[in-house]
Amino acid sequence: MLRALRALGLAAVLTAGLTLTAAPAATAAPAAAPAASTRALTPIGGGTGIIFRITPSPEDRQSFYVCTLTAVGRDNAGNLVGLTNAHCFIDEKGNKLVGEKVYRDTSPAGTATAPADLNASRPDLETGAIGTVTYVSTPNNLLNTGPKGLDYAVIKLDETRVAPTATVGGVTISSIGAPPPNGTRMCKQGHRTGLTCGIKLGTHDIWFTHLIWTNGGDSGSPVVSGQTLVGNAWGAQHSSAILDIIAEMDANGGVGAGFHLAS
Template identity: 80%
Template structure:
């Protein structure tokens, strides 16, 4: 039985599934990951035979000022039902094919890439958006330190290529997102709502964290309810906090 875990948290729980582990990846095999790559995590009881899991999408892959290969996604992906931030959680690539707006990727089809193994570890979980509650309003981003023995950065996933970072465009400008659940969807920017910007881009469960782009310029991360956080604001906060992710810039 499937149920949605968060109204804005575009993560999902699946019961009654079993997997057979694949052999470990060879040392010379690197799996490409980038903005738009689906991720799967909180696999219970084990990654090899889970009965439940959560899914989201990477916003971007880059390097920080210390040279670490890191990925960004949404904070709410890594906050549990008790409000605990799941720093230290292992993240896998979702091997299921990305869907489209008219044929969303079936959540029960999501599978961890056991051949590659864990692609990284969550090192920071920021303040979630809290749009629909009275909690503090945040930029809703998390940082994952990637394992360079397993993955390599790519700037193209699905229908989106990311070559630069910039500010959200003027209202009425066409923008697109690449999410694992609904693939490439596009619509116009509507305006702003506090620290966020708003648009008509369609998202669905599993798209949380999707890169929002204008052409090949990354301008934000999508987290549901037609809202996104500006990537430049996220980078400013990362730099102010220091640590893994500070000095973020695109890796390719």
């Protein structure tokens, strides 16, 4: 997750996620969104940037957070579901923001050498809110003494607004599997720094470690070995195994249980 703050022309990155506070600008009133029956569906998938916790409103975004979707799939009830990191949806008081509306970030994805411009992050008002957060897991808590978690959030997506795509940027996801052996090259697609790659190093507690570069706003990025989704990245060169996340969703029940890639 990234929170970006823009005040007096200065931007401050606070975490692996991002919040931005932007100085208000004089703009024309936004055009009304097309009716659902006439609007083309917006493709989203693992690697799509998302924007949320927008204040005071999506039409006047002065403060917001950005992260990246891990994957889009269906659960055993047929719901279209998106996954990302839990810490994207936990506020400063530790409250889990179930019910939060999520938008697609319209800004272009960045690269490792030219990260996406946080000041350009804007919600896709034409598409509108693409989904609602239904579950927030225990976050990773790597840097504190809290309980260790897989750090994932479940988003029930609005099929009148979005459609799944297997390819975003430099990553195509065609299957789900376990992390590969140590030393194997893996990659991630994040909205902030795009496609970056590095070898798998090993394991640490309930997560696996690697040399894949991430930056604020990449939280939730899909980690792939070839075209196989193996994890979600949450920073500090750590990721949670996607099979562990799916197993926990299955045990919890509800939206996300039985998650599999959308066809």
